Amino acid sequence: MASHRIGVFPASGGIGGGTVKHLLPRHPAKDLVFIARNPANLDFAAAAGATVRKADYDFNANLEHAFEDIDTLFLISYASVEVEHRAERHRTAIDFAIRAGVKYIFYGSLGFAGREDNKKSVAYVMQPYLMTEKYLEECSYNLYTAFFDPRNLVDEIEIAHNGSGPGIAWVKREKLGEGTAELLRRFAENLKEFKFRNKTVLLSGTKVLTLQETVDILVKLVKKPVTIRQVSDEEFGRQPKVGPNFTYRGVDYGTAWASAFEAFRLGEASAASPLLRELLGREPEDFETTISSLL
Helix, strand or coil: CCCCCEEEECCCHHHHHHHHHHHCCCCCHHHEEEEECCHHHHHHHHHCCCEEEECCCCCHHHHCCCCCCCCEEEEECCCCCCCHHHHHHHHHHHHHHHHCCCCEEEEECCCCCCCCCCCCCCCHHHHHHHHHHHHHHCCCHHHHHCCCCCCCCCCEEEECCCCCCCCECCCCHHHHHHHHHHHHHHHHHCCCCCCCCCCCCCCCCCCCECHHHHHHHHHHHHCCCCEEEECCHHHHHHCCCCHHHHEECCEECHHHHCHHHHHHHCCCCCCCCCHHHHHHCCCCCCHHHHHHHHC
16 A cells, blocks of 8 residues: 555644654654654654654745645644634645645644534634634634632632533543544545545544533542632633733733633533544543543
8 A cells, every 4th residue: 555644733732742642653654744843842753753844833934845745634723812813824834735735634623613513603712713624625621710720729710601501521632632643544544435534523522511510520639619700701801810821922812712601601512522432442531530630
């Protein structure tokens, strides 16, 4: 069988790093291309025989040639909360990939609008993902708990939500990487029989937790009572821990990002898919186990 070269960009961070880790034992290293802003973070992959390249979403000069000699590209979203700029960077990367001869693109989107009958979202953060998905058709827990820090405990978590259902089908980012690696392996081995070709698939946990149940698990692990206090989107965005985490190129998107809580209320993140379990051959790690290991 002819070799099939798989590329990952960006190939570091939570999803990218997890995908690299689980692709290396699944596909010949000589046919893997990992692209990152800091290639030194991928020295282990280069040592295993993979090709490592330097590229950054924000610099067209190196992005233009980053995707050469790649058959299938796994494109991971630009790290920002902006909408137009983020979607434009996705489109640019896709265009460069196509010009470079990339035949197939896997795109890592978010889990809002995860139901088959719902391709809209009220969440601000989801808009560039939906725009990118549309372009292709013609391409962590602390965010939702006001950056709860178990090393600096508080009595209240102030979020734009009361904690009730619908909930979230939590899943560990590394497991998303592993599931994606398995999808890429299956695709490369049998392009014609790949059943998810030209489809949007949902990788998620198999258990849905409300935000209250999520906080209850945190309380159990840190052994300190913590309650949810519902605040407005504006109050959420003004919190000292929130603004800096949602500031991109000098603009604070904290209040805009709080629209994710309305998306939760509408059940946009409550679709639990069995696909990741099938890809892994086991249940994805549950939320409590993941957070317990972090603590």
